[in-house]
Amino acid sequence: MKPADKKAYDKDYAQAKKTGKPFFPYAIYKDTVIAGLTVIAIIVLAITIRVEVGEPVNPATTDFIPRPEWYFYFAFELLKIFANQNVLTPVIMATFMVPNILIILLVVWPFIDRGPERRIWKRPFALGLTVIVTGMLCYLTWLGANSPAGVAKGALPVSGLDEQATKGMAVYMANGCGSCHMVAGVGAPGPGPDLTNEGAKGWDNAKMIAWLKAPKAPMPSYASLPPQELEDLSTFLNGLGTKYK
Amino acid sequence: MTTKDIGPKNPVQKGTEATIDYVDERSGVKTGTRWFLFRNIPAGTSWFQTLGFTAMVVFGMQAITGIILAMYYVPDTKGGAYQSIEYITNEVTWGWLVRGMHKWGASVMIIVVFLHMARVFIWGAYKYPRELTWITGSFLLLLTMFMGLTGYLLVWDQKAYWATVVAVNIFASAPIVGPYIGDILRAGPEFGPATLSRFYSIHMLVIPGAIATFIGLHLYFIVRLGISEPPWSKRRLRIERDEEDARRAAAREKAKALPGSVNYPASWPVEAKEGAR
DSSP: OOOHHHHHHHHHHHHHHHTSSHHHHHHHHHHHHHHHHHHHHHEEEEHHSSSOOBBBOOOTTOOOOOOOOOHHHHHHHHHHHTTOSSSSOOOHHHIIIIIHHHHHHHHHHHHHHHOOOOOGGGOOHHHHHHHHHHHHHHHHHHHHHSSOOOOOOOOOOOOOOOHHHHHHHHHHHHGGGTTTTTTTTOOOOSSSSOOOGGGGGOOHHHHHHHHSSSOTSSSSSOOOOOOOHHHHHHHHHHHBTTOOO | OOOOSSSOOOOHHHHHHHHHHHHHHHHHHHHHHHHHSOOOEEEEOOGGGGHHHHHHHHHHHHHHHHHHHHHHOOOTTTTTTHHHHHHHHHHHHHHHHHHHHHHHHHHHHHHHHHHHOOOOOOOHTTTTTHHHHHHHHHHHHHHHHHHHHHHHTTTTTTHHHHHHHHHHHHHTTTOOOTTHHHHHHHTSSSOOOOHHHHHHHHIIIIEEEEEEHHHHHHHHHHHHHOOOOTOHHHHHHHHHHHHHHHHHHHHHHHHHTTTTTTOOTOHHHHHHHHHOO
C-alpha cells in the first residue's frame, strides 16, 4: 500500500471510530451470544454422540486402518493423489511441498496482497483463491470421510500361488496392507501405491525385506514381523503380476 | 451521573473505593480497563466478527476440560494410558461428558478458527495496518492443528496409535531436517513410552503456552489497531455513493466545457443533491 493509501485508510478508520460505538456492551454482547451458542453446541454434541474407547494399542499387530482425525483427511487424501511415486507425482509433493507451500502462503499473505481494495468482488484473485482452496479442502475432506475404511478380507483375486506365496498373502491380509495398498482392484487406492505388478520390479527377497523393515514414509516399518513371515510376504510381493496374477 | 453525596459514606463502599484507588495508582488497572472496554469500534461491526472471540472461548473451554482430564490421565504405555481413558469414560462422575466436550471442542475449535480466517481473508482485514495480526493468527491456526495431532495419540488406542505413526513418518520424510524432527517427536528412533510422555507434554504444556502467548499478542494488536470495519458498512457505502456522485458531476462539468456537448438541465438530481449538502 502506498503512503497516500495508508494515510487515507487511517483517516477513514479514525472517522469510523469517531462515529462508532463502545466495544462494551455492543460488540461484547454479540461475542457472548455466538460463543455461548457454540459452547452449548459442544455440550449437546458431547451428550448426544458419545466418545468411545477404542481397541488398546498393540504395536505387534499391524492390522490397522491409519485414518487420521477428520481435520487431517485433506492431508491424507493428498497422500493418495501422490501415491504413485513416479516422477510426475512424487510422494514428497504431498508430504512436504504442498503443505509447506500452503503454510508459507498463509503466513506471508499480507505481504503478497498489499493493495488498498478490501471489497471481495473487486479482488478477483483473492476471491478465486478463496473458492478454490475452500472447495479443495471440502472436497478432500469429503473424499476422506467416504473412503473405504475396510481392510480387504478373505482372499485376493490372485491365482497361481504356491505354498509360500499363500502364506505370504495371509501375512498381507493379517497386517492390514490392504488398507493402504491395492492388489488387482482389491484394497484401498492409497496412500500406498498399487501393488498389482509389484513383481515387475524384479526385486529379490532380501531387498524387499530390507524395504519392509525400513520403508519410505509415510509407510510404517514392519520390522516387528517374525523373519519367516517377512520371507513369505516378500515372496508373495515379488511374484505379484509375474508369477501370481 | 448526578448523584449528590450527602452524609458520611458507607464504610464498605469507602473501603472498596480506597482499595481500587490503591491498586489503580500502582497498576493503572482502571485506565487499562477503560481503554479496553470503552474504546470505540466502528458502528457497522458485524456478527461475523464474533468468531475470533468464540475461538478464544472454545480454547478456554479446552483448557478447563483438559485440566480436568489431566487429573485422571496417566501417560503410561503399559496399559496405564488406555486404562485411565477407560476410567475417565466409564467411572469418573461426568467423566464421559468432560472427555466428550474436549474431543468435540477440538473439532469445533478447528472449524471456528477456519471460519474466522475465512472472514478475515474475504474482508481484506489483514491489510494495512493489520498485517502482524494476521501473522500471529496464522501461527494460532497452525498451533491449533498441531494440538489436534498431538492430542489424538493420547487416547492410546489402535486407531490413534497407527494414525500418529503415519503422521510422524510424514514429518520425518522431509528433506534434511526431517529425520531430526522425527527423532524429536518420537523421543528416539522408535515409538514407545517416551513418545507418549513427549506428546503429552507437548500437548498440555508446550502448545497451550504458545497458543496463550500468541492469543495475547493477537489481542494486543486488535485492541491497539481496532477491529476492522466491514468493507460494505453503511458508512462506507454512503461515502462510496458520494464519491460516485462527485465523479459523475465532474464528468458532466467536463462534458459541458466541451464544444457541441449536451447541455444538462440545471435540475439534474445529482447536482441537486450536491447543492443541498
